[in-house]
Amino acid sequence: MVIPETLFTDREVLILELRDLLFRSWAVVGHASALTSPGDRLLCDVATRSWVVVRQAEGRLAAFRNRCLHAGYPIVETGDAPSSTLLICRHHDWRYDLSGRLIHAPHLPPTGSTSPPCLKPYAVEERDGLVYLAPAASEGDVPAAKPPRPDALPEAPHWLAGSVAAPVHTVTLAENWKRLASRMAELLRAWLGPAGGALRVHPYGPLGWFATDSQATALVVRLAPRDVGQTDISLLALRSPSEPVSACFDAMPSLRAPQLAEALGALPPGGVEDDFYARYFALLPISNFSSHF
Numbered sequence: 001m002v003i004p005e006t007l008f009t010d011r012e013v014l015i016l017e018l019r020d021l022l023f024r025s026w027a028v029v030g031h032a033s034a035l036t037s038p039g040d041r042l043l044c045d046v047a048t049r050s051w052v053v054v055r056q057a058e059g060r061l062a063a064f065r066n067r068c069l070h071a072g073y074p075i076v077e078t079g080d081a082p083s084s085t086l087l088i089c090r091h092h093d094w095r096y097d098l099s100g101r102l103i104h105a106p107h108l109p110p111t112g113s114t115s116p117p118c119l120k121p122y123a124v125e126e127r128d129g130l131v132y133l134a135p136a137a138s139e140g141d142v143p144a145a146k147p148p149r150p151d152a153l154p155e156a157p158h159w160l161a162g163s164v165a166a167p168v169h170t171v172t173l174a175e176n177w178k179r180l181a182s183r184m185a186e187l188l189r190a191w192l193g194p195a196g197g198a199l200r201v202h203p204y205g206p207l208g209w210f211a212t213d214s215q216a217t218a219l220v221v222r223l224a225p226r227d228v229g230q231t232d233i234s235l236l237a238l239r240s241p242s243e244p245v246s247a248c249f250d251a252m253p254s255l256r257a258p259q260l261a262e263a264l265g266a267l268p269p270g271g272v273e274d275d276f277y278a279r280y281f282a283l284l285p286i287s288n289f290s291s292h293f
């Protein structure tokens, strides 16, 4: 299959992908073990945007755009405490409770309204220890199907719900997301070196993969496009609580973007591109792009 170069360089294509694919998919954004107590929260990037997922007082999860209602700055920033009973924007001290309701806004004149402004909630789900976010642009865009169950995949480990997770590891690469997606299995094996030699990799949503190296370790891999030529790749490494730590699990914290770029550059020509693009064009018919090619 000959893929037009504009598919990787045209910002209008990314906008279409966001609208028709990325905003309409569930993304695995973390592990429930990072969100055990009320106030626990995690930051993630999905579909070019920043999100915050919080554990509410009654135990449910809530997800919001990480964007303050005042002037749009991030409410939570990398390095902030992983838990707090309030979401406090450091820029001008607007404060939100865990339901996203604005409870404090210095210098904001009273509006007389009985319903204070609220951060818009987005769909978030927890299954088998994994946390899924649907970054739908509108309610009508929320995927009808619930998040796929990993145990429906071949070779999914039986211990997934009780798994132990390493912190999500993310690196950013100067590459279009489709070039990474189209060769993900080869790329992971090359990147992880000997530790990844036995990986079996399955697609898991349009921008996700689920990989196992044995019955002791699993990887949930997710791509998050930042721009046409810049992509985050996140790895969530899981292991059985009863098995020793494997080399694959152990390798996560030392993985860096230069190694990934090198692994990508060293891949032999060819690969599994047709397989990826068959799925891609099934979700995004080529007629969507007619004005771009």
Ligand code: FES
Binding pocket: 068, 069, 070, 071, 072, 073, 089, 090, 091, 092, 093, 094
């Ligand atoms: S941008 Fe958050 S308080 Fe001003």
